[in-house]
Amino acid sequence: MIRVGQGFDVHAFAEGRKCIIGGVDIPFEKGLLGHSDADVLLHAVADAVLGAMGLGDIGKHFPDTDPAFKDADSMKLLEHVWGLARERGYSLGNADCTVIAQRPKMAPHIESMVANIARALGAEPSQVNVKATTSEKLGFTGREEGIAAMATVCLTKLP
């Protein structure tokens, strides 16, 4: 059986916060605002995995009203989501992701992001692809007010 899921997330920039994307702490003049560590890419991947299983979204599994998730490490959240997939007998087929950010530059960090996502999903780096694009200075990402990320995953399960 094959199941496909998609995820989309946005986090606003804020002063005095870390800029953690795909599990990589990227040196930048501002960071991302959220209840957790605001890792916009890992949240999109987690939502894609949950979507593929028909299990809702990360807001349902990790409510932003729960102090337990204050400044939570999103690698841990994604690992928890992948535990739900493993329990149900799923393996990763592949994941394809896009980060939409005017700045900072993702290219130097893509390999580490891929390695982090692959590790969390019990997969090989060759099964994970991370892309980045600016939005040509258009919209909230172009004005550097925040970052968006999208992910699509394909899960497989033997019958």
Ligand SMILES: Nc1ccn([C@@H]2O[C@H](COP(=O)(O)O)[C@@H](O)[C@H]2O)c(=O)n1
């Ligand atoms: N935050 C970003 C945005 C883009 N990149 C890389 O630059 C390439 C060109 O981006 P365009 O938006 O002009 O198409 C893109 O393909 C990415 O490889 C990046 O590293 N970080």
Ligand SMILES: C[C@@]1(CO)OP(=O)(O)OP(=O)(O)OC[C@H]1O
């Ligand atoms: C991840 C959670 C965890 O509390 O908090 P945020 O960092 O605010 O992230 P968001 O993408 O808004 O999703 C759901 C939240 O519940």
